[in-house]
Amino acid sequence: MLLRLLVIGALLTIASLAYVWWSSRQGRVHQVIAAAALTSADLGISPGARGTVVVFSTPLCAKCPGTKAMLARVIEDYEGVAQAEIDAAARLDIARRFDIMRTPTVLVLNANGVAVARMDGAPTAVQAREAIDALPPLSGYSI
């Protein structure tokens, strides 16, 4: 009896530690080096003049709707940045190409569709801004 209670306690402690580790990693902004590109056919929209944020979701992703709504608010502050969504479960080819392991994963693409930053797991608005700031400024904007 006591041994079993101790084992259950250990199991739940491990679950808690795993969750803390997982949530500390989620949304962290990574710079992407030498990544593949996505075309407007992949995105279903024409990319933004400055760039595009792409949310990888699945129909079973609980945090994706919140992430999509947050990104839609954030990109209002950026000129020439569009937003797209890809169902990773339906487009496993793209999910494999970009090594999407979890949803939501957000890629920030430049004007040519090349990924410059990514966030695995639901980002905060601050993390989303940090990732979008990795985009080069709109070229020819001041002319």
Place this chain on the structure above:
Amino acid sequence: MTTADRQIDPRGPRLGAFVPLTLSIVALVLGPGLGAIVIFAILVALFLPGAIVGPQATAQGWVFRTFIRPRLGPPAATESFRPPRFAQQVGLVFSAAALLFAVADVSLGFFVFAGFLTFAAFLQGVFDFCLGCEMYLLLKRATTRAA
């Protein structure tokens, strides 16, 4: 609103997870035997409507709507019923496996699946973390051949 885009209060499935969490901990303490068989038969019956229809059809969902929701304010956000329904399906599979191992008196199998259920229900209830939903894309990637 159609079932295709039915939105639910996410606090319902989260609170509901404490039922399988409590019951599976009791079953783990009891060990495989008549008590654990009864508990997992109850859990299978509880998960079944949630796995087929969705979390709004579970007994916990009914308790939440009838007694708890009226005392709470509106939720910060609603969510699709699909992720928690998938979680109920995962719970059903784990519970049914634990039940079968308990009936067959295979202790190891019983403890593994009852332990899985406790682990997942704990994460869902305490941290609002849907383990099955996180595993979904990985499972899909692992089980579908490259195009």
